[in-house]
Amino acid sequence: MASPHLSGLENFKDDLSDPENVINQKKQFVIGVQGTSVTAGHDNRFNQSYPVVLGDLLKDPFAAAGVELIVRNHAMGWNPIYPSYLCVEEIIGKDADVAVWEFGMMGGSTADKETYLRTALWLPNQPAVLFLDPGDRKSTRLNS
Numbered sequence: 001m002a003s004p005h006l007s008g009l010e011n012f013k014d015d016l017s018d019p020e021n022v023i024n025q026k027k028q029f030v031i032g033v034q035g036t037s038v039t040a041g042h043d044n045r046f047n048q049s050y051p052v053v054l055g056d057l058l059k060d061p062f063a064a065a066g067v068e069l070i071v072r073n074h075a076m077g078w079n080p081i082y083p084s085y086l087c088v089e090e091i092i093g094k095d096a097d098v099a100v101w102e103f104g105m106m107g108g109s110t111a112d113k114e115t116y117l118r119t120a121l122w123l124p125n126q127p128a129v130l131f132l133d134p135g136d137r138k139s140t141r142l143n144s
Contacts, residue, residue, distance in 0.1 A: 027066075027067065027068060028067065028068045028069075028070055028095070029062060029067050029068070029069050029070070029097050030070045030071075030072065030092075030093060030095050030096045030097050030098070030125075031051070031054070031055070031069070031070070031071045031072070031096070031097065031098040031100065032072045032074065032088075032091070032092025032093055032096040032098070032099055032100065032127070033051040033071065033072060033073050033074065033075060033092070033100040033102070034074055034075055034079070034084060034088075034091055034092060034099075034100065034101050034102070034103075035075035035079065035100070035101065035102030035103060035132070036075060036076075036077065036078070036079050036102060036103060037075070037076070037077035037078070037079075038075075038102060039051060039073065039075035039100075039102045039132075040073065040075035040076050040077060040079075041073075041075075042077050046073075049073055049075075051071050051072075051073035051075075051100075052071065052073060054071060055069060055070075055071035058071075072092055072093060072096075074091045074092055075102070079103070081103050081112050082112070084103075085101070085112055085115045085116035085119060086115070086119055087119075088116065088119045088120045088122075088123065089119075089122075089123055094123050094124055094125075095123075095124070095125060096120075096123055096125060096127045097125050097127050097128070098127050098128045098129075098130060099116075099120040099123070099127040099128070099129050099130070100129075100130045100132060101113075101116050101120075101129070101130070101131050101132070102131075102132035102133070113131060116129070116131075117129050
């Protein structure tokens with residue numbers, strides 16, 4: 001019996017070769033990143049922050065596919081969760097294909113995450129949303 005998770009994949013290769021496919025038509029791919037000082041690269045150089053490094057690593061493969069990769073790092077130290085999650089378009093741009101939100105150091109309730117997700121999905125490209133937590137804060141406490 002075929003796996004239900006694989007249904008539709010038999011045509012995947014054909015979809016990629018179709019000149020009308022949206023992926024083949026797209027000239028830019030935008031990753032917009034919001035977050036705290038961890039994402040902003042504080043205590044490092046800005047060009048060593050993970051959004052910049054990610055962009056550097058993925059730039060050539062995207063270029064080989066004929067797509068310009070744009071990574072926007074709009075993180076800052078002590079960035080409050082509210083109202084940031086209501087200003088996704090204004091912060092990362094309405095053309096984002098991926099919206100990344102790292103607010104682990106500032107907390108962030110389930111309701112905050114849901115609000116961000118809903119706000120991001122209102123963008124025209126309905127970007128993939130990635131939530132990042134820089135680590136389990138309990139495990140990083142120093143033992144006294």
